[in-house]
Amino acid sequence: MVASPSIAAPEVVAPEPVAPAVAPEPVTPEPVAPARFAHADVDPDNDAEPGPPAPLVDCEARLREAGVTFKPARIGTSREVDGIPRCGAKQVVRVRRGPGSIKYSSSPLLTCTMALALADFERVAQEEAERAFGSRIVGIDHLGTFNCRDMALYDLVSEHSYANGLDLRRFTLANGAVVDVLKHFRPDQAEPTDAKSRFLRTLANRLFDEAVFSVVVTPFFDSAHRNHIHVDLARYRVDGSRP
Ligand SMILES: [Zn+2]
Structure with a gap:
């Protein structure tokens, strides 16, 4: 038996820390802006290109990070007229619960980007509900998300055709109060005269x-929207939240 020569592992020498001549200034990290309120398409160059938002590679991870419980879903994307998609979207989810713990009259079926925007919406809506009523929103009645059609009053594809819009009709608060767009928005009044009207208008302005x-x-905006607030992620912007 020949004893194999033992080879000493090379000693790892940590470099002596060099004391800085001057103590470094404590650095306050720049506050990182939370990734919220950023889902509107603000690019003016693509306004005339209809279609749902481009699919996100990390959609599901982003939804989980945003506190959204969801199920992947599929809707048809068959209709195209003159190269313009008329109906459907490639990346769609059914939202079960968002970070604001709001129960919807039916689980919203939305593009992934719209589902992310819904998470931001819930945070803004809960802030405004607490400010206005000292109570949180527990339920929202909506009039639907996915419906292949043109806009009611315009010759344009509705974002509902891409599951990229949501119609908010009624908010129920934990204290039992109900805020109903048809009853409480009061577009005939330039200035809101009660808390419910003010809540709806402030919420719409912030969104x-x-x-x-x-x-x-x-x-x-028009009589087609007298009973709901329509929100979507079109590639163009429309502020219909003001008289
Ligand atoms: Zn709508």
């Missing part, structure tokens, strides 16, 4: 101003 959605249309 547009903070770019939660590309398009926010309220009863101020």
Whole structure:
């Protein structure tokens, strides 16, 4: 038996820390802006290109990070007229629950980007509900998300054709109060005269101003929207939240 020569592992020498001549200034890290309120399409160059938002590679991870419980879903994408998609979207989810713990009258079926925007919407809506009523929203009645059609009053593909829009009709609060767009928005009054009207208008203003959605249309806009607030992620922007 020949003893194999033992080879000493080379000693790893840590370099002596060099004391800085001057103590470094404590650096306050720049606050990182949370990734919210950024889903509106603010690019003016693509406004005339209809179609759902481009699919996101990390959609599901981003939804989970945003606190959204969801199920992947599929809708048809068959209709195309003159190269323009008329109906459907490639990346769609059914939202079960968002970070604001709001129960919807039916689980919204939305493009992934719209589902991310819904998470931001819930945060803004809960902030405004707490400010206005000292109570949180527990339920929202909506009039639907996915419906292949042109806009009711315009010759344009509705974002509902791409599951990229949502119609908000009624909010129920934890304290039992109900805020109904048809009853409480009061577009005939330039200034809101009660808390419910003020809540609806402030919410709509913030959803547009903070770019939660590309398009926010309220009863101020036209009679087709007298009973709901329409929000979507079109590639163009419309502020219908003001008289
Ligand atoms: Zn709508």
